[in-house]
Amino acid sequence: MKILYNILIYVVAFHLKIIALFNEKIRLGVRGRANTFNILKAKITSKDKVLWFHCASLGEYEQGLPVFEELKELYHNHKIVLSFFSPSGFEIRKKNPLTDIVVYLPLDTKYNAITFLNLAHPELVIFVKYEIWPNYLNELNRRKIKSILISALFRKDQSFFKFYGGLMRKSLNAFEHIFVQNESSKKLLETIGFNNITTSGDTRFDRVSNQLKTDNTLDFIDKFKQNKLCIVAGSTWTEDENLLIDYINSSSEDLKFIIAPHNIKSQQMGVLKTSIKKKTILFSEKEKFDVSKYQVFIIDAIGFLSKIYSYADIAFVGGATGTTGLHNTLEPAAFGVPIIIGKNYKKFPEAHEMKENGGMYSISNQLELNSTLDSLILNTEKRIQSGKANASYISRNRGAVIQIIDYIRK
Numbered sequence: 001m002k003i004l005y006n007i008l009i010y011v012v013a014f015h016l017k018i019i020a021l022f023n024e025k026i027r028l029g030v031r032g033r034a035n036t037f038n039i040l041k042a043k044i045t046s047k048d049k050v051l052w053f054h055c056a057s058l059g060e061y062e063q064g065l066p067v068f069e070e071l072k073e074l075y076h077n078h079k080i081v082l083s084f085f086s087p088s089g090f091e092i093r094k095k096n097p098l099t100d101i102v103v104y105l106p107l108d109t110k111y112n113a114i115t116f117l118n119l120a121h122p123e124l125v126i127f128v129k130y131e132i133w134p135n136y137l138n139e140l141n142r143r144k145i146k147s148i149l150i151s152a153l154f155r156k157d158q159s160f161f162k163f164y165g166g167l168m169r170k171s172l173n174a175f176e177h178i179f180v181q182n183e184s185s186k187k188l189l190e191t192i193g194f195n196n197i198t199t200s201g202d203t204r205f206d207r208v209s210n211q212l213k214t215d216n217t218l219d220f221i222d223k224f225k226q227n228k229l230c231i232v233a234g235s236t237w238t239e240d241e242n243l244l245i246d247y248i249n250s251s252s253e254d255l256k257f258i259i260a261p262h263n264i265k266s267q268q269m270g271v272l273k274t275s276i277k278k279k280t281i282l283f284s285e286k287e288k289f290d291v292s293k294y295q296v297f298i299i300d301a302i303g304f305l306s307k308i309y310s311y312a313d314i315a316f317v318g319g320a321t322g323t324t325g326l327h328n329t330l331e332p333a334a335f336g337v338p339i340i341i342g343k344n345y346k347k348f349p350e351a352h353e354m355k356e357n358g359g360m361y362s363i364s365n366q367l368e369l370n371s372t373l374d375s376l377i378l379n380t381e382k383r384i385q386s387g388k389a390n391a392s393y394i395s396r397n398r399g400a401v402i403q404i405i406d407y408i409r410k
Contacts, residue, residue: 028087032104040119052122057086064128108133137174154185200400208334216310224291235327236318260299338386359390
């Protein structure tokens with residue numbers, strides 16, 4: 001299996017270079033990985049003390065961030081290397097105040113693993129959630145480097161729990177300790193002989209709770225919303241927007257809508273804007289016009305959504321109408337907002353729990369979206385109680401970061 005895996009990695013590397021000729025996102029990753037070793041050579045010396053944090057993408061970075069922040073304080077004399085596999089993480093967080101060096105993680109070959117660790121020589125490694133790369137982890141294990149997996153989530157359909165998953169199971173031995181999000185993950189790991197496990201919960205609860213402590217004021221949103229009820233649709237895809245457009249076009253003038261799409265390419269923003277029949281303005285146009293005169297505000301910029309959710313009376317979170325994957329529902333939940341999502345949320349335990357608690361509503365079609373929104377808009381008590389259920393859910397699940405940091409300090 002190991003030989004087959006290594007052959008597959010080289011096959012993937014070859015095909016990625018070809019696909020990169022036609023795909024901008026893949027091209028960014030291929031070029032970025034080619035520069036990783038040069039960056040590490042230039043920025044790390046043999047005398048430096050180093051921590052290495054690895055995340056697949058932006059979502060995992062946000063998940064690990066409260067832990068990373070605590071470790072930066074704890075290891076203030078260390079350089080911090082942050083690696084991403086996906087361009088969507090690297091391109092957005094390649095400049096941040098937390099880390100000293102941000103790189104793409106080279107593909108998981110034995111040579112790359114040895115070279116990366118020779119150059120970075122970390123004394124502590126933190127992987128977030130799903131990232132299991134056998135060659136990197138086996139090399140970490142061979143060198144006895146302290147490595148921890150945090151906010152991990154396991155399902156019985158994963159290869160670790162299949163007859164052919166020996167290589168992946170062995171890779172988990174690299175982790176001195178695994179912090180999982182729920183009891184079902186812990187029980188699954190125990191069935192394959194792992195006992196170095198703590199059910200700490202999801203660090204994202206700490207992350208979104210910290211958002212409440214910051215100043216979430218945005219003057220342009222204040223001016224836009226005024227005193228009207230506001231529906232915020234965050235991280236939407238085309239499938240989500242098609243349903244929302246129909247509702248918006250037939251909505252009352254007393255409602256305000258904010259849409260923060262996942263894809264903010266100008267061509268798509270133009271199509272979205274022209275599809276909406278109500279008076280609509282883009283974020284990029286806000287300096288030219290009086291935003292208070294508009295009913296729909298499209299945010300064609302990144303970095304504002306977590307604050308914008310604080311203005312929501314109702315939130316719609318994208319990704320589950322289609323199959324791209326549900327986006328972060330914990331951010332609006334922290335602000336005590338009722339949430340609407342699509343039907344494809346099977347792999348998101350927090351969505352199931354908030355739905356059971358009465359704070360989240362899943363819709364499958366236009367009729368269901370319309371009736372759910374109408375119900376929450378017209379029934380103030382239902383809207384308030386649903387929001388409170390979500391805020392309470394966030395509050396009950398805080399504390400993962402403390403458990404992880406306490407373990408590392410031992």
